[in-house]
Amino acid sequence: xxxxxxxxxxxxxxxxxxxxxxxxxxxxxxxxxxxxxxxxxxxxxxxxxxxxxxxxxxxxxxxxxxxxxxxxxxxxxxxxxxxxxxxxxxxxxxxxxxxxxxxxxxxxxxxxxxxxxxxxxxxxxxxxxxxxxxxxxxxxxxxxxxxxxxxxxxxxxxxxxxxxxxxxxxxxxxxxxxxxxxxxxxxxxxxx
Numbered sequence: 001x002x003x004x005x006x007x008x009x010x011x012x013x014x015x016x017x018x019x020x021x022x023x024x025x026x027x028x029x030x031x032x033x034x035x036x037x038x039x040x041x042x043x044x045x046x047x048x049x050x051x052x053x054x055x056x057x058x059x060x061x062x063x064x065x066x067x068x069x070x071x072x073x074x075x076x077x078x079x080x081x082x083x084x085x086x087x088x089x090x091x092x093x094x095x096x097x098x099x100x101x102x103x104x105x106x107x108x109x110x111x112x113x114x115x116x117x118x119x120x121x122x123x124x125x126x127x128x129x130x131x132x133x134x135x136x137x138x139x140x141x142x143x144x145x146x147x148x149x150x151x152x153x154x155x156x157x158x159x160x161x162x163x164x165x166x167x168x169x170x171x172x173x174x175x176x177x178x179x180x181x182x183x184x185x186x187x188x189x190x191x192x
Contacts, residue, residue, distance in 0.1 A: 005043045007033045013054050017097045021051055021107045051104065052112040057121045058100055066129070076136035080181070081174060082152075083130060087154055088170030091161040098162040102155065127151045138185040145182050150177050 001009075011033035015024045026141040030040050044050040060126055069086045073079045090096060092150040131147035138146065160169035 002043075004035050004039055008035055008043060008050070009038060009053055009057060012050055013058065013100075014095075016051070016103075017095070017100055019085060019118070021047075022027060026050070043068040045157070048113065048115060051108075052118060055100060055104055055115065055122070057176060063125060063129070067178035070133065076133065077181075079133050079136075080130070080177070083133070083150070084157075084170050084177065087157060087173075091157075091166040091170055096161065096166065099155070099158045102158065123151060126154070134181075134185075137181065142184045146177075146180055149180055153177055 008029065012024070012029050015029060015032065026040060027037075029050070030037055033040075044053065066083065066086050070079045070082045073082050101119045101122045104115055108115045108119075127147045130150050131143050134143035134146050137143075153176055154170075157169040157173035160172075
């Protein structure tokens with residue numbers, strides 16, 4: 001990726017995360033990234049192309065960061081806990097504004113296409129990532145159910161953090177997840 005294209009993506013990411021997708025026009029991105037209009041449209045013929053690239057890069061970066069954090073742990077429960085700790089660290093960053101994928105889903109839900117495909121892929125990818133961690137402590141059906149529920153807990157924690165509860169949203173979500181694990185991962189007693 002060229003430096004100019006990356007400047008556009010970096011600027012668009014910052015503006016979209018602060019103000020939303022529809023509220024930010026291409027002219028503002030051009031102005032704030034310092035590129036010529038022709039350069040912008042050569043790299044991104046439409047706003048949909050730009051939003052798609054922003055989301056694709058964000059998905060790749062966040063998954064890589066989460067994977068690195070989880071891989072530093074060895075105990076299966078510590079790995080799952082790290083998913084929530086990673087979110088807690090994110091919530092406490094100065095530039096936290098919420099989930100770009102949830103925002104994109106909300107703003108583009110009536111427009112099927114690449115943006116919706118990426119937003120759904122991000123949620124599906126997170127669910128599968130968590131499910132694979134849970135398979136070390138639970139059987140497949142329970143792991144699948146808990147993974148779906150943990151993504152819901154994380155989505156709720158993101159909204160709570162956006163509403164001002166940055167300090168405890170992730171830890172409270174982890175408390176609920178831990179109780180869920182204690183309930184769902186118990187071995188099933190054999191039938192007599």
